[in-house]
Amino acid sequence: MTRVIGYIVLFLLHTAFSCSPGWTQFGNSCYHVSTEHESWMDGMRMCQMHGGYLAHVESQSEDDFLKQLMKQNGIDEAWLGGSDWTMEGTWVWEPDGHMFLYSNFAQGRPNNYQGENCLSKEHGHSYKWDDDDCDSHRSYFCEKPAVGNVNGIIG
Template identity: 45%
Template sequence: MAAAVGHLLVVLGCPLGWTKHGSACYHMSSEKESWFHGMTMCQIHGSSLASVLSQEEQNFIVGLMKHSHNSVVWLGGTDWTLEGAFVWEPYGDKMNYTHFGSGEPNNGDGRGEENCLLIDGSSHKDHAYVWDDRDCDDSHYYVCKQMDDITGNLVG
């Protein structure tokens, strides 16, 4: 669907393969990548790895995960700037909502190897779909989020 606004043509909805939710579009990857390659793939498509701003958004992303049978997916959070202080990349936005599992984040049990954020719904986390910090070079599925720029939000 498209609407004319002044001399601009605004396309409403999401690109093919993306799912609309609130003021954003989401895409669940079909291939596993490192956190960095996942972010790059999202950015190629005008988005970034997903930020999760509420329990409602967490529930929506978990629904996407279940629908695509992906039990572990990268999100857009990291703590590589300051250990233990997770922010949403690529802009360093503060996390006002979190959903970490018990004992997480743990930075690889203190080994200093885990700086990237994911949702873990595997048996390793009792299928709880909780957040966990992991090694950024691990390969997992990922979820991209593209904001609706009509609302004034930055794309990505």
């Protein structure tokens, strides 16, 4: 009986939280990887238009999930939501300004080469992170909370 109740609870949780078409769920968030290339700022704007933000990577498992999305979609470089343009060398998640609790920079990165201030994830660096010119055009990851599906819950 306890096992049956457990399955029902898992089913209801799965049904209650879901992602829009074109978005993939991981944990409590939904992710969209754009195959269109935009600057970091334009990528952020596109994410905001869809109720999200450039992805905030807070764990190795989340980073690995994004790596798999890049591989599945044939993407070599993608913007993430970090920057150090407010204070050089202090990386935060935009637009909320929370400092990184997890990072996965490639060896020798970030290097601020010619004033690079925006965060990308790159195949050329074994899917590790790099600081890049914010005006460069590349794919980008949007993230937003998984939405409660009130139609899936009765009561």
